[in-house]
Amino acid sequence: MRKAKDTASRVRLANAIAAAVLAVAFLGHALLGSLAHLEPLPAPPMALLWALVGVACAHAALSVATTVFMWRDTERPSSARKKRHQLLKWVSGAVLAAAIALHVAQVPLFGLSQGATALVLLAAFAWHGWAGMKSLSRDLGASPALKNPLRAVLYAGVGACVAMMAAAVL
Numbered sequence: 001m002r003k004a005k006d007t008a009s010r011v012r013l014a015n016a017i018a019a020a021v022l023a024v025a026f027l028g029h030a031l032l033g034s035l036a037h038l039e040p041l042p043a044p045p046m047a048l049l050w051a052l053v054g055v056a057c058a059h060a061a062l063s064v065a066t067t068v069f070m071w072r073d074t075e076r077p078s079s080a081r082k083k084r085h086q087l088l089k090w091v092s093g094a095v096l097a098a099a100i101a102l103h104v105a106q107v108p109l110f111g112l113s114q115g116a117t118a119l120v121l122l123a124a125f126a127w128h129g130w131a132g133m134k135s136l137s138r139d140l141g142a143s144p145a146l147k148n149p150l151r152a153v154l155y156a157g158v159g160a161c162v163a164m165m166a167a168a169v170l
Helices: 008-034 044-073 078-105 116-141 144-169
Strands: none
Touching: 008 044, 008 078, 008 116, 008 144, 078 116, 116 144
């Protein structure tokens, strides 16, 4: 992990740590939830789930701050390409937040079953992870070249969830 030097770097590092914690926790929750379709499991500890909602809110707030730092950077002004990518991360994050809210409220999306709604949630998570993986690896101090191996791990976890959900239906 890298050492943050200025305020913007510290905020990016804190945001990256929050995002990494959320990604691991999300995949763990999704894998256990998918496994529950095959084998009954005890209910998850609600305090932990709500703590992760708090981390997600912190991630959103820190993302606002990092975006503001990026837009106000006069030493390295953002290119149009970087601004478009930032917009993609915001749109994918908003879609993911909406899917999570529906999941928490147990509201079926467009009349779909809870399983189909979970698939939409997994797709939104994969999309947001794809959009943010380069930033995540860079802000954690790892090589941006790690984005594709990290994306592969993300997709393997999502694929495992889908496979377990499909096995429960078959």
